[in-house]
Amino acid sequence: MNRLLRYCRINFKIINKKIFSFLSTRIELRTFLIISSLVVGILSGLASELLKNFVKFLEEEPKVYLNHLNLGIILPFFPIIGIILSVLVIKLFFNGKLSKGISNVIYLIMRKKSDIPREDIFSHYITSGLSIGFGGSAGLEAPIVITGAAIGSNLAKGLKFNYRTRTILLACGSAAGISAIFNSPIAGVIFATEVLLPEFSIPHFIPLLIASASAAVVSKFLYIGQIFYLVTEGWILNAIPFYIILGILCGVISFYNIKATFYIENLFERFKRDRFKILIGGLLLCALIFILPSLYGEGYLSVKNLLAGQFDRILPAGFTLKFIDKNLLIIIFAGLIIITKVIATSLTTSSGGNGGIIAPSLFTGAFTGFFLAHLMEYLGAAHLNHSNFIVVGMAGVLSGVLHAPLTGIFLIAEITGGYKLIVPLMIVTALSFFISKYFHRESIYAAPLVKKGIEFRSDKEKYYIQQIKINRIIETEFISIHPLPHCVR
Secondary structure, three states: OHHHHHHHHHHHHHHHHHHHHHHHHHOOHHHHHHHHHHHHHHHHHHHHHHHHHHHHHHHHHHHHHHHHOOOHHHHHHHHHHHHHHHHHHHHHHOOOOOOOOHHHHHHHHHHOOOOOOOOHHHHHHHHHHHHHHOOOOOEOHHHHHHHHHHHHHHHHHHOOOOHHHHHHHHHHHHHHHHHHHHOOHHHHHHHHHHHHOOOOOHHHHHHHHHHHHHHHHHHHHHOOOOOOOOOOOOOOHHHHHHHHHHHHHHHHHHHHHHHHHHHHHHHHHOOOOHHHHHHHHHHHHHHHHHHOHHHOOOOHHHHHHHHOOOHHHHOOOOOOOOOOOHHHHHHHHHHHHHHHHHHHHHHHHHOOOOOEOHHHHHHHHHHHHHHHHHHHHHHOOOOOOHHHHHHHHHHHHHHHHHOOHHHHHHHHHHHHOOHHHHHHHHHHHHHHHHHHHHHOOOOOOOHHHHHOOOOOOOOHHHHHHHHOOHHHHOOOOOOOOOOOHHHOO
């Protein structure tokens, strides 16, 4: 078997070398890069759709099977089961190593010449699918971004591209991942340039557009529809003060999310044994989801319920209190969900599961906008359009957590069709970004790099200085001069 694998690997390298030699002599480099970006976009789009279907299968089929066997009592423990399976996969198939988070991709761009290990094409795909498919409270976006980046990086390595071109294809894979999972090609391009690329120029833009667009086509072909549907008649001028309040609130919540994430991660780093992490984190996560079912999985279903006006569905089934008005109870639970979502996400990832922060940020933002609109209506201060505030709140928290306001604006405008809300989106994302950055200078992706002594994207000069290797600039080719014996006193 090993001989067969070795034989296949050698033949693959020979074929790859011949293909590269043929193409490089007959096709201009720019054209070759365009073709490569198209391939990366298609592969990343396929990976995204496969991951979404894998998660959907895990969310539905095991429940049907267990209910058929009258074993529904196991369902509340699904999140910890997903974490255990994820840890087992990492230990058995990936040598117990898995670098999580988009900050690691940025680190590989800056310190490892955009060289992403081949295993990352599959490791994040499988572990995130198991973690979230079984109810882990995280998002698929970061894993699919890493998977797309790994596809782009490894294709570039196979084609013998240099560091600069490899970085472009890596960013193409990431943009394609965002584009496919949200069906939002513009947001995919902006995410890659705003979050990943250390410097931006027009030549980079064309491959990113092609990769992102091709991924969106693949996604549209395999899945007709979009995550959220929004019917809006636009915004009114009288609501501007409340959008300003929402922007401030989103900024404060974004800061809280960043601090809470790192605080919980640091707590779990103190556990030396994985079994304690899994047991403590998994059981706490199961308890939180049992009390607040909206925390289950990515949470997009709860956001859809809010947009559809089904506000009472955020309450646990059959939960009522006679001495509290139902609308007030909904407001209280919305506030609890805003506070606990980041805790549930951090428990999922810190205890051994895999997932990202983008979906939880969108979820938290949606509930923040709903909380403000419903509270104002309950107090009689104003009658606000709940759907508009839900959508704009999503962009606000995403902007504050990622420190990426343009990504927040265009992602929400694309996935909800809410381009009529562009002015409120601009106001809320700008305020949220400013407040979050004021209290926490680094984004949730940049902060881990700062701990390693890396400042990312402060300005181009600092970036290029950080790329310089000291051992490469020290001159070693010189003539040694030794004094003659009679010259020594």
